Amino acid sequence: MALALPHRAGTPTLPTPSDDAKLIEESLADPDRFAALFDRHADEIHRYAARRLDDVTTADDVTAETFLVAFRKRARYDLSKSDARPWLYGIASNLIAGHRRAEIRRLKALARQAPEPADGFEERSAERVTADQLRPALAAALAKLGxxxxNLLLLVAWAELTYEEAAQALGIPVGTVRSRLxxxxxxxxxxxxxxA
Known part of the structure; x- marks a missing residue:
């Protein structure tokens, strides 16, 4: 037996978390509704931007600009897509691309760092030493990528988007995602x- 809570007059009901399209559609008539989309996804977009840029201040700016761009383009959002995350990640990725030179400089600097020496027997496990030694080489490899x-690799690896979500975020076919990845x-x- 399901317990139904009474709806109080004047209390807005938020759509289910997976129904971002409804929020976006409602925001066309009531722009204040878009704030709920920000509340729902801003932290996740910020974490992604901060990892990509390694600069909290710039990540703050990218996050704010992502939602500003999304707000301005909300009338063009495909309402058949209930989850707006791929769309937001696509906008954020485009904005991060504007900071590409800084990202590449950061990756190259990380690639030049020597791995920290392991202390003690337990910390010298093969997995940990290998991971620490790979970090600079992996950063150098990322810097060499186009x-x-x-963008695609980090959307899948860091933002944990599915291939379909990454395709939507980047505006490319899923087959292209698979082959490019x-x-x-x-x-x-x-x-x-x-x-090595």
Whole structure:
């Protein structure tokens, strides 16, 4: 037996978390409704931007600009897509691309860092030493990728988008996501093997 809570007059009801399209549609008539979309996804977009840019202040700016762009373009949102995350990640990725030079400089600087030496027997486990040693080489490999490859790889790896969501975020077919991701992984694997 389900317990139904009474609806109080004047209390707005939010759509289910997966129904961002309803919020966006409602925001066309009532722009204040868009704030709920911000509340729902801003932290996630900010975490992604902060990881990509390694600068909280710039990530703050990218997050704010992502939602400003989304607000301005909300009338063109495909309302058949109930989850707005891929759309928001696509906007954020485009804005991050504007900061590409800084991202590449950061990755190259990270690539030049020597791995920290392991202390004690327990910390010298093969997995940990290998991960620490790979970090600079992986950063160098990421810096060598083209922006389209890097955006796709990081949307899948860091933002944990599915192939379908990444395709939607980048505005490319799912088949292109699969083939580009496969080529990118091969490039990284070859780079890491040649620098081992």
């Amino acid at each position: 922006s389209a490859e890097r 496969s080529r990118t992984r091969t490039k990284i694997r070859r780079f890491l093997e040649s620098h």
